[in-house]
Amino acid sequence: MITTPQITGYLSEHYAADANHTLAGYERAGGFKAVKKALKMKPADVADLVKESGLRGRGGAGFVAGLKWTFMPEKSDRMKVLVCNADESEPGSFKDRLIMERGPFAILEGILIAAWATGAEKTFIYVRGEYALPIERLRAAVDEMRAQGYLGTKLFGKKGFDHEIVVHSGAGAYICGEETGLLESLEGKKGQPRKKPPFPAQYGAFGLPTTVNNVETFAHVPYIVDRGVEWFRGFGTERSPGTTLFGVSGHVERPGLFELPLGTPLRELIEHAGGCRGGRAIKAVIPGGVSMPVLPPSDLDVGMADELLTERGTHLGTGGIMVMDETTCMVRAACVISYFFRDESCGQCTQCREGTGWINKICRRIEAGRGSDDDLALLDSVPAMMEGGTICAFADAAAWPIQGLMRHFRADFEAHVREQKCPFPESFEL
Amino acid sequence: MQPETRQKIEALFEQYPEKRGALLPAIYLVQAEQGWVSAEQAEALAELFDLKPIDVWEVLTFYNMFYTSPQGRHHVYVCTNLPCSLRGARGLLKQIEAHLGIRAGQTTEDGRVTLGHEECLGSCGTAPVLRVDGRYCENVDAQEARRLVDALE
């Protein structure tokens, strides 16, 4: 179990302390100062402050958090709600888990600040079902807060500021990380994403005005409110301020988490993780969870901020970096990735349901030494047909990694077809 | 459905703006009775939630963590997504298959272990990872995997 990142920052500074996941430990380290400060401000000013900080969502899409909060209707005769997206299932991503296990109160304090800013009275934290310890820690934290009077009515002595938090367990479905799939699941249904519009701020959980933010997004909020916009903007890039918990996995000597500013060069992150294992050369790096297109070694100088990665044809996603060494067969990687998307498509859109199955079948055929030139052509055309026009972005997420592999490692696929076998006997076992 | 299960479920209703929000937690509670959910239990749930049995059945079969057939006394799942595969997870799964004499997706004849593979468990920094009866076992090698499996009663 990872108990603390290999490099810590303001978010994870106290993760190594035994009591950081208890209310007393969190308050000793300065916890709940920020929410008290926020309560002295007007709700709209709190939203503005978070907007000005430039904090972007850490769930993958990178939307400016404070701006999203302003989409909530100011006046509403129905209850407004927040949803904390703790479904973390993007392969390569394992940061939200650590935040929930080691720093649950920063998430909860961030939620209270967002509740004040948006007028929400209730929060559902939707945690993926496999995360037994995070669920336990969050439930214990919520109970401690209620016992302390930090949940319920008239919080921190503020009349009219009432809030309740429910920790809700998912049940094993990647698509429930997509925010409207999550909302359907929270309502006790299959997690099939909704057509948008209407957006969650108008019609969200149980039809109520809703704002959905990622675990890490909420966890940054208390630090921003406490220390200010200028301080926060002292980390990261102009368009992507702050730190994030980068995950580095795969063929590195010391996989793990590293809290560093957005924009940190990819090469530096890999070096922090001990570099490529056994002194081998790097063949490919996926920068942000398996949904994001792969990068070749010539791109390792790129800064890990979305606007910089976009220039190289990929995205920051969740900041889950996967390193593959020179022995790795990219067709095998494509088999693993495409199997995942085939398995997790919710099946509502034809091009997603059929396309994910086709891609996996073709990749497996090529890997088995039975591929043809027609199959290569299909790997060009099928992902292109899946992009855009679906109910949710899952189909794009399934198409992008294949497009990335075909763009940078087409030679691997061609060699399989030419030799009618896998030319990488040293590669990881399939 | 046992009366205590029903009571626990009814206590959940007030947490949600609509009763149906409690359906997933309710399924977990029902499933805890015998390790899986039968058609009769699904019907009892439907009645309690004012739903049609098919509404409950659809939900049961959508999610990986709900079971609609009898399971082994213990669950062993091996994560086989990319970061784990890069660190040998699929070889590990094959060794466990050989050790137990079953394939992923099957249960040993004595009903002791159900073996399966799983998508990313959010533990890629400590790959390869197994989930044994809901508990994460990280940085597992072949020897440790055998020890974990043999320790199950």
Ligand SMILES: Cc1cc2nc3c(=O)[nH]c(=O)nc-3n(C[C@H](O)[C@H](O)[C@H](O)COP(=O)(O)O)c2cc1C
């Ligand atoms: C297929 C798919 C899976 C997603 N999975 C997650 C997830 O596990 N956790 C998460 O926070 N966001 C996930 N997202 C993004 C959410 O839809 C949403 O943008 C996010 O929760 C908003 O929070 P943020 O603005 O704070 O990032 C996913 C999106 C898609 C399309």
Ligand code: SF4
């Ligand atoms: S794109 Fe795929 S996952 Fe998203 S709604 Fe359509 S079928 Fe479901």
Ligand code: FES
């Ligand atoms: S790939 Fe196995 S835990 Fe992420």
